[in-house]
Ligand SMILES: Nc1ncnc2c1ncn2[C@@H]1O[C@H](COP(=O)(O)OP(=O)(O)OP(=O)(O)O)[C@@H](O)[C@H]1O
């Protein structure tokens with residue numbers, strides 16, 4: 001089992017390296033540069049800037065330097081915010097995004113999984129249709145509309161009521177400022193989790209061993225919780241990997257709409273400003289997060305399905 | 314086992330092929346949600362493709378008499394009113410739908426081509442090839458691909474072709490996995506073995522025997538991918554990376570409308586209604602197709 | 612007194628494209644300590660008959676008729692009553708031991724939960740009882756197996772676990788749905804032996820569902836033959852083997868290979884296809900395949916009637932119409 005896990009870690013590292021490499025060369029080889037926007041700059045200044053950021057070194061040298069610095073935890077200087085190192089920016093933004101993403105994920109699981117089970121166990125009844133259709137709404141309505149509508153409702157219309165919530169800003173993570181963004185971030189996952197759990201639960205309840213468990217005279221609720229839930233959770237857990245990628249994308253929207261200083265917004269601004277190092281740093285972090293989450297998923301599998309412990313040696 | 318004498322011989326799948334599709338079609342039409350979705354989708358598609366030809370205003374034409382957002386007005390031919398620049402909202406919504414649907418379909422086609430190729434080859438050839446291809450797919454799954462789409466759109470400009478190529482390149486992974494799984498189960502079937510025994514070449518067998526038989530799952534997945542792509546396009550529009558003005562798409566219209574949500578909710582609601590209706594229908598249709606093709610879900 | 616008494620049982624499934632008549636007006640009963648064999652082709656409704664009795668039909672299944680277990684009509688009993696009976700007085704062993712045990716749960720837990728549910732035993736007591744039962748069904752090293760997952764056991768061992776599970780509470784009736792189909796021949800014999808022992812030692816009534824007439828011959832006292840959801844012949848096992856009455860039973864016997872028959876050649880089969888349960892032929896469902904077909908078989912359905920040998924048969928060859 002541990003060798004299996006170790007092997008998965010060993011696959012993660014080259015993956016990360018591949019992401020870094022592709023990202024690096026993609027940035028350096030594209031037309032246009034970070035200083036284009038700062039229109040008519042004298043050639044001399046430009047040369048100075050290029051020298052300062054080592055952009056005049058040979059490409060392979062830049063690449064090796066970048067990797068070496070990365071190993072030391074240094075993402076290099078920002079091309080845009082000249083006085084900040086990327087590492088500082090990330091150190092500020094990452095915790096914010098992680099907290100929000102984590103809360104959203106937990107919220108989504110707590111709401112989505114039970115709803116999915118409820119729908120599955122009432123398959124093709126009114127309850128099922130209501131839950132499934134609502135879930136579909138969550139998938140179909142884009143995050144950025146939902147965000148803006150929520151702002152309109154809670155930030156503007158309910159301004160003078162007790163339901164008023166700040167329309168944006170972070171306010172050092174005050175609870176009221178977190179509610180709407182986290183909710184908005186969680187909504188699509190609630191929807192996905194409902195769908196996934198519903199499908200897998202329907203499948204799980206159909207298994208032969210569920211019939212065995214019912215033939216033992218166990219109450220249906222117990223049969224579901226004890227015998228069906230674990231296998232129904234496997235697809236849910238599998239979704240956690242992609243969900244991380246998804247939350248990262250979602251945080252771009254949510255952090256932009258709600259003006260939250262997280263890495264999602266940094267990425268968007270960095271991309272629009274062609275701030276190479278910032279964009280790269282966020283991409284690399286994103287990949288690292290997804291890889292870490294996939295490892296966590298592997299660990300959970302081992303708990304959910306004992307066969308993995310033996311099969312995958 | 315002594316029981317074998319009592320079980321009836323199974324018909325070969327090739328013989329059943331025809332009626333299998335007919336059955337699925339019948340079951341699909343029996344599913345009310347899927348049937349309604351199919352009709353609505355067809356109507357929206359027809360409206361998006363041909364509608365603009367019959368409207369008095371074109372999508373980029375400014376009505377100088379109404380340069381401010383105007384509520385629906387039949388006299389001037391603005392059936393859904395105009396946007397804040399005095400352009401006809403219905404014309405824009407239909408035209409935007411054309412673009413969104415086109416991006417959705419083209420990108421899905423790219424995903425389909427790559428996914429089916431990789432999936433069938435990996436599943437059918439097996440061995441090292443399979444391992445290599447699936448490792449690659451695994452690896453790609455750990456990459457934040459939307460990031461790369463954004464990077465590409467920023468650095469190479471907002472290029473229409475690049476957009477659906479990039480999106481397609483993101484969406485093929487799941488397709489490849491699903492198709493491979495199907496191919497694996499097909500590979501051991503008798504009619505494939507018969508084809509192999511009678512000397513069919515690998516590409517020929519894949520094209521003639523594997524691909525037609527994975528078509529069912531692929532169709533389900535296609536109907537579920539198109540709405541994903543449309544959503545992704547709207548997300549890019551939100552970031553200002555969608556199609557370029559004066560061209561427009563549902564995503565852009567929604568994003569423009571959202572900016573005026575408070576004063577002019579109509580400019581958000583109309584394109585949003587079209588888009589969500591479309592996405593709903595694709596999803597219901599996909600679910601319906603899946604049930605129709607997989608009758609164990611009685 | 613009969614343990615289980617089925618009267619005019621119908622089982623129907625609603626499909627998107629119509630209704631499947633899986634079981635139609637089926638009546639039979641099982642006595643205490645008796646083993647009743649049920650045979651028939653795949654799809655003839657054997658499993659659905661007894662799943663209906665257990666209250667374990669798929670959600671689209673509907674029943675009518677009566678299934679009496681003691682004083683309880685199992686078809687109308689509420690979930691609570693059924694749950695009190697299932698696993699305690701009424702046990703079922705399923706066809707496929709590979710998929711019939713919960714894969715992510717240790718064998719031990721799957722056994723003890725029955726005792727906890729029906730006997731309210733504490734964990735340690737339940738454990739001892741379960742291990743004793745594992746030993747009784749001849750599972751080697753029961754203490755070790757107790758802590759294993761199903762996938763760590765062979766098919767034969769798993770089926771033994773299933774039997775142990777069924778026996779734990781000393782049931783009055785065991786329904787064994789093709790308990791040996793998925794196993795190889797030597798293991799089959801051992802499993803059947805276990806069932807026989809259980810029946811003799813505990814005086815449990817057994818219903819043995821199978822494709823395989825050989826299994827029935829060795830174990831059953833009486834046998835019922837099902838075709839297209841109906842009972843076509845019912846009677847003493849020796850009588851039926853010696854002198855089958857219904858043409859379908861004759862056909863079945865003709866294509867059962869005998870142990871002394873060492874041919875590797877083709878086995879005879881009954882020509883034709885089993886009928887479509889959604890669209891049954893009029894008259895006797897067997898008439899399209901019957902070598903003795905008469906005109907009235909196409910229009911009229913023969914009732915189950917006594918025959919000179921003492922068994923019941925649903926065929927117009929039995930004397931004149933009443
Ligand atoms: N949920 C369901 N919906 C529709 N039809 C069903 C359903 N379950 C079973 N059937 C049908 O009922 C018929 C009888 O099935 P049953 O399981 O009793 O057969 P069987 O005699 O046990 O066969 P086997 O020997 O293969 O186990 C079959 O034709 C089957 O297709």
Ligand SMILES: [Mg+2]
Pocket residue numbers: 657658659788
């Ligand atoms: Mg059966």
